[in-house]
Amino acid sequence: MKKLVAIVNVIVWSGFWAFGYLALAAEGLSDRQLVIAALLAFAGLVTGIMAYMRLVRVTEDSGYARKSNQLDAAARARACRRGHLRHVLS
Numbered sequence: 001m002k003k004l005v006a007i008v009n010v011i012v013w014s015g016f017w018a019f020g021y022l023a024l025a026a027e028g029l030s031d032r033q034l035v036i037a038a039l040l041a042f043a044g045l046v047t048g049i050m051a052y053m054r055l056v057r058v059t060e061d062s063g064y065a066r067k068s069n070q071l072d073a074a075a076r077a078r079a080c081r082r083g084h085l086r087h088v089l090s
Contacts, residue, residue, distance in 0.1 A: 002058050009051035016044030 020041035023034055060067050071079065 002055070002062075005051055005054050005058065009048060009055060012044045012047040012051060014044075016041050016048055019044060 019037045022029075023037040023041055026034070026037070029037070
């Protein structure tokens with residue numbers, strides 16, 4: 001599964017760059033072709049981000065990469081009570 005996600009990641013990022021370049025730099029294309037290239041580039045961007053985030057999650061879970069430094073709910077509440085961490089939305 002990890003290899004499949006990695007392969008999908010490479011393919012969709014390649015599509016993003018290829019169709020993004022076509023949408024921005026190509027001359028002589030009709031408006032319809034430009035819109036299609038832009039939509040394919042956007043689809044590559046969204047799918048690439050999702051595949052990359054999936055790869056990050058898989059590597060953290062497998063121990064290949066370090067876990068991100070996020071506080072769990074209890075540690076976050078304890079830090080807020082002590083005044084070391086302020087809520088951004090409050």
